[in-house]
Amino acid sequence: MVSALVVQQRVADLVRECHGRLLALLAAPTRDIAAAEDALADAVERALKRWPDDGIPADPEAWLLTVARNRMRDMWKSHAYRMTRPIAEFDDSPTEVGDEPAIPDRRLELMLVCAHPAIAPEVRTPLMLQVVLGVTATAIAEAFAVEPAAMAQRLVRAKKRIRDAGIPYVLPEREDLAARLPAVLEAVYGAYAIDWQLVPQGAPLETLSAEALHLSLVLAELLPDEPEVLGLAALICLSQARRPARRGADGCFVPLDRQDTTRWDIALIARGEALLRRAHGFGRPGRFQYEAAIQSAHFTRPRDLAALRKLYRALLRVAPSLGAAVALAAVEGEIDGPEAGLRQLDAITQPAVERFRPAWTTRAHLLAEAGRSAEAADAYRMAIGLTGDPGVEAYLREQQRSLELH
Known part of the structure; x- marks a missing residue:
């Protein structure tokens, strides 16, 4: 027996940590994001009911994936679904809990699907924020200054478009990747910015900001010769490095010039600086590189105000x-x-x-x-x-x- 409160907290942590990874795997065979969301929600509901009696599984992420996949297989077999949905080939044999191999990370493919030219430009970033990072439609609507009902409707239409157009969950060719990449970078940065603004004081930092940091570093590993990808990863590393010092013990905001520098994350600063140097080496500056350079300049004591002025002016020219x-x-x-x-x-x-x-x-x-x-x-x-x-x-x-x- 496990306390229901303990189970609720564990499930909440899992949803926050694994939402995008599980949803990408569930949606890939049919391109039906809405159905995958329903299946994952059903698996979460079953976990909340069963784990207090059965205990939390040794691999709870694999448990959720197995239960959600079996739920989707039941749906795929239904006559109504086959009559109304385009179906890709799939293995219709149920999976036993514990049979799942190592869970791959296909979030980047899912983000690129959301950035496909068939999706309206104004909804690409909100869609990625919701399906990959689990941001609620209400929070997205607030961030984009749109009525929640209108945003929810846009997201539903975009998911239907992905399903009906049969957009494949694969990494595109280099030329197509370059066209879709700006929307992906905006989504990762948007997730970080939303978390910075909206997460209540006292909440753990391992939320959207940590997810955005992880995705930016995965992007930098996947595309090591894209300077703006490196610039975004550098920007988030450097911004996140200062985050613990941004609040005092009483929760009050602490401006940069008054922050306790011993609370800065030195390892993240070093990683961000290294990424920024690599980006600079390509000689193709852009918005995220300028923003990362501004963050870097703020770490110096005393600050080089002339350099900051030059960087802000350059940033205003490009973005x-x-x-x-x-x-x-x-x-x-x-x-x-x-x-x-x-x-x-x-x-x-x-x-x-x-x-x-x-x-x-x-x-x-x-x-x-x-x-x-x-x-x-x-x-x-x-x-x-x-x-x-x-x-x-x-x-x-x-x-x-x-x-x-x-």
């Missing part, structure tokens, strides 16, 4: 973004004074800047540096109203109070 524009304004303020930074901030024309919390935080800091305390306090109030992170909110309120006290 303009609101975040990069705001970061450049902050660097300009450090180099040429707060008024110069404020002018750079005022020059940003994107309408979204008014709802962008980092822009208000940067404005508040620059105003405080310029001695305009009342305006800075107002800017901090705006930033506080735009954050949903308690740790960041606590930090911003501390900055606001210190202005009001002086």
Whole structure:
């Protein structure tokens, strides 16, 4: 007998760790992602019911795969399914628990399926986030500023398209790979960014960020001569290396210049730097390489502000973004004074800047540096109203109070 709570936690951990790997194997024979999701959900439900009495299997991942495969075989044999679905050849003999060989990792093939030209460009990244990394449609909708119902509908249509078009689960030829690769890189980076923003404080770090790190390193191993693949892996290594120091013991956000450097992951930093050097050697810079170089520059003490300004300007040329524009304004303020930074901030024309919390935080800091305390306090109030992170909110309120006290 095993406690139901222990089983629930183990199953939750398995789903988080193995979702994409199992789903890729289950969906490959028929290209039917929705059916594979149903089969995997059924296996999870059976585990929750049976493991408290039977005990947790020695290889619980193989147990889930076996039960889900047998569920799919039952479905494949049904007359209704054969009449309405294109079927690939499959072994219709049931598998006994414990008979599964070593479980291969076919997540990259699944990601490339999701990036196939037959899939609408705007849904490729959300689809990969859901089917490979298990991100919920609600979280994806929030990240992409889309209504949850609309996002769910797009994902359903994309899965149907994969099934009906019979898109094969194979690594494409080199030319096709180059066309699909940008969407794959965006999905891996998107998973990391979503986890960074949405995982509650105090949750274990072995969540989407760890999965994104793993996938980026697998991509770098598979495509060692693609500099942007190496750049993405370097970026996530360097970003993840600072993550433990980003929060204090009280959960409050800690800005980069105040972080305890002893809490940085030195091994990850070294790995990221090595990947970045390899990418640089190809002489074909791109967005992820510039972002990784920016992360690398932030590790130096004192920081090379001139290098950071150059890197942000280069990043804005190849991949303009609101975040990069705001970061450049902050660097300009450090180099040429707060008024110069404020002018750079005022020059940003994107309408979204008014709802962008980092822009208000940067404005508040620059105003405080310029001695305009009342305006800075107002800017901090705006930033506080735009954050949903308690740790960041606590930090911003501390900055606001210190202005009001002086």
